[in-house]
Amino acid sequence: MEDIKVDVKITKMDEMIVEKYNELIKENGAESLFSPVSFEVAAKNTKIKVIREEIEISKFSNYVERVMEMPKSVDSSKITTGIVFNSEGTYSHVPTEVFQKEGKWFARINSLTNSEYSVIWNPVTVKSVEDHWSKDAVNDMASRLVIFDPEAFTPDKAITRADFAEYIVRALGLYREGSAHENKFSDISTNGNRTLAILIANEYKIVEGYPDGTFRPDARITREEAMTMYQRAMKVTKLVGSDSNRYQSYKDFGEVSTWAESNVKEVLAAHVFNGTNTTIISPKSNLTYAEATQAVKNLLVESKLINK
Structure with missing residues (x-):
């Protein structure tokens, strides 16, 4: 295990993809509060003599947190939930907790997989x-x-x-x-x-x-x-x-x-x-x-x- 390095990557996405996702959210009657980001956990062997490609860890046995600092312009009462984008051009809920720290608001997204995430406002009255x-x-x-x-x-x-x-x-x-x-x-x-x-x-x-x-x-x-x-x-x-x-x-x-x-x-x-x-x-x-x-x-x- 000492030869295994785990990398956590949180990266901004291509502007065209972001625009596509934001339009999808809008079409569903919701509002995007956080620009979509990609989250990935990968493992690779660090031994010099071993040549091995990086392996993505796509599924976890425990919930892994992704904490997103919300823009100052966002009303905390409008933070509904985090979402994960699906390969079929849709999105789904992921459990999300909202909290405040040092005067700033954050969304803690909990997920069991790698993927691309955002946070939305989506009030529904049944x-x-x-x-x-x-x-x-x-x-x-x-x-x-x-x-x-x-x-x-x-x-x-x-x-x-x-x-x-x-x-x-x-x-x-x-x-x-x-x-x-x-x-x-x-x-x-x-x-x-x-x-x-x-x-x-x-x-x-x-x-x-x-x-x-x-x-x-x-x-x-x-x-x-x-x-x-x-x-x-x-x-x-x-x-x-x-x-x-x-x-x-x-x-x-x-x-x-x-x-x-x-x-x-x-x-x-x-x-x-x-x-x-x-x-x-x-x-x-x-x-x-x-x-x-x-x-x-x-x-x-x-x-x-x-x-x-």
Whole structure:
């Protein structure tokens, strides 16, 4: 290992590419707050007698921070999220925390890959939650591009396995259009609307299929199933809960299936998931879109990947 040198490169991009990216952001109704930059981590052998090309490290096992100092002209309240540009001419959310230091504002972007990044202002108001308890979380996640179809968002409807996978993958900043992934499921088409997210979620072991080789994308999810998936997502963010006795607050915890008990305890301990009230966890009930969104935000906040 003493012969391996790791270089971190943050470089400005060609003006034509920057202009193209800024136009893309504008076309999507958002505003670019930081000129796009390229981030790359590479390793090379420093031994004189060894001739080896530099190798790019494109995927990390932990989130790697990129801290961007925001221009003085930027209103800190308008910093929505960092984005990563995809090879297909699109962009996706990456978890971003905004903070102030010595009178300056910064955006801390957390990502598991190399790529090209920027920061945007993208306020979204979801009409269906105007008078709903989930309003703040839903509007936040929609603005961060996690909720992919905010106009059709139905807060109290039971979420499907496919949409759940999409929310999780987008929230964690794993979604990359144009990326290739193995399809292990007999009922998932190559070009389906949720196929990419499902395959990425499966690759990171957040969601799994059934013994018959199916994924069942349209099936609804029980709350205990969801908590199991959130616990797997906690492994990606390296989140460990400290409130280990919290599960005892729920008088129906005994209804949790044996296979899910440890996962439910861990998710509750991390305050990622809440009960339907202060004493009921409702493990067998279906998870709603609003509940899924709130838990996704809790996961990011508790993992210190975004602001509260």
